[in-house]
Amino acid sequence: MDGVGAVSSRVWTIPNVLSFFRLALVPVFLAFVVTGEDALALLVLIFSSVTDFLDGWLARRLNQVSRLGQLLDPAADRLYIFAALVGLAWREVIPWWLVAVILARDVMLAVLGVILANHGFGPLPVHHLGKVATFCLFWALPLLMLGEAYAPVAPYSLPLGWAFALWGAFLYWWAGIVYIRETARVIRLPADDSGPHSDRLDHEEVDGA
Structure with missing residues (x-):
């Protein structure tokens, strides 16, 4: 990546903290989907998408690209997809x-x-x-x-x-x-x-x- 240094092994970086926060919201998102609170679930999903963009942008901007961050981002994406699928299937949508x-x-x-x-x-x-x-x-x-x-x-x-x-x-x-x-x-x-x-x-x- 242009302008980005070596991938580090750091854990506590600003982008990783955002990723941890995004992961912590997955159960909240699932609860909203299962209970039919779709408007609230959408708000959580929008917030997650914004933080997803921010952690990637900050990682490059602050030169804080890490191996953990490279694992957390796709993991969070899959967990949100999984939560939405299970919640909507539970409601027979x-x-x-x-x-x-x-x-x-x-x-x-x-x-x-x-x-x-x-x-x-x-x-x-x-x-x-x-x-x-x-x-x-x-x-x-x-x-x-x-x-x-x-x-x-x-x-x-x-x-x-x-x-x-x-x-x-x-x-x-x-x-x-x-x-x-x-x-x-x-x-x-x-x-x-x-x-x-x-x-x-x-x-x-x-x-x-």
Whole structure:
């Protein structure tokens, strides 16, 4: 990244504190979704999105990019998606099969992570399809909650929310297939005596990333 120094191992940085705060709000968000307080849930989600932008911007601005922060951000994103999916499925706004489809892909990624670790590699770089899929889901779930919270906009927000949800689930698995292919490719890489496998993987690029 331009203008950004080395990634540090620091824990207590301003961006990480924001990430911790964002993670602490996940149970609050889930409680609002489950109890049907969609307006409040949307406010929490908006606040989370703002802090998500701020912690990334501050990390670059203050030169406080850390390995912990790189783990916390995607973890928080997935937890908010998971909370929204479970809460909406609990209320029968969305079917449980959609929850299973999306969560199964994350379980598959966890398995791939174990396989990579067993071969001395770190996690794969994020593929652009995964980013687009996450973007779609982040639009889908608030749109579905908006339709539940405000009946006048439901005829518009619910169909649009479902379109984003289904497209996001499809892209989620498309990216998952790419990760499977890349995992198979990197574990077949010849041994490099110049450094550990994890260092080599840091320089590998997923196709199209």
